[in-house]
Amino acid sequence: MAGAESLKQSGCEVRSPESRPCEAKMLAVDPVHPDPDAIARAASCITRGGLVIFPTETFYGLGGDPWHSAAVGRIFRIKERDMRKPLPLIAADEAAVRQAVAEWPAVAQLLARAFWPGPLTLVLAASTRLPPTLHAQTGKIAVRVSSHAVAQELATAVGGLIISTSANLSGQSPCRQPDELAGELLSQVDRVLHAGPTVGGLPSTLVDVTVQPPKLVREGAIAWDRIKAVLS
Secondary structure (H helix, E strand, O other): OHHHHHHHHOOOOOOOOOOOOOOOOEEEOOOOOOOHHHHHHHHHHHHOOOOEEEEOOOOEEEEOOOOOHHHHHHHHHHHOOOOOOOOOEEEOOHHHHHHHEOOOOHHHHHHHHHHOOOOEEEEEEEOOOOOOOOOOOOOEEEEEEOOOHHHHHHHHHOOOEEEOEEOOOOOOOOOOOHHHOOHHHHOOOOEEEEOOOOOOOOOOEEEEOOOOOOEEEEOOOOOHHHHHHHHO
16 A cells, blocks of 8 residues: 555545545646646656646646556546547657657647647557557557646656546546536545636547648548648
8 A cells, every 4th residue: 555655645536436426626826827836746646547637738638657557547437428438648758749649740740840839639550558448449649749838747757648538427528627527526636736727619620640741530620631732
């Protein structure tokens, strides 16, 4: 139980599904210049297997360590998410993206330089080192570099990569601010980085670059016409 004890000492206690959930811990952060101490505390929570809710350039996300199988499973349980639906990632930068992928095609480089940091998520061949449950055994991983300072600095602080799925129960709408989060969700996470409301609007645009030509999976904040213009 040494791991659990270290979590308590850091202010982040990862609870088993059978234990009684406690109220989530809120940390207020500036959305443009987040406090390094708050980022460090949230990052410490994630690296120990905890789960953190944090803002992105679209909505609030639910994050954890993508290399930590138990954290991956916990996110599926908390969201009541279908295990056949992969979990996406946010990366600190392009170098961090390469940790998560098996290859980095030229088309990915082209789109990354045009739209990152920003709300474009690329579907790439997943690294075999990632837990298969993370990408639902598909062999593909969805990842982007966020333009939100809190998300970017949190990803950097944990070593480059964090899970970033919408902070809502499956089937519910994504949230622009912590006040909109479901109490059932809040009770089961370990930290919340509260940076006020996010922009909201459309989610990130999702493009599969493992196929040729690249395929639009979900149109979102970046119009498909803009992406096609870059590709052409």
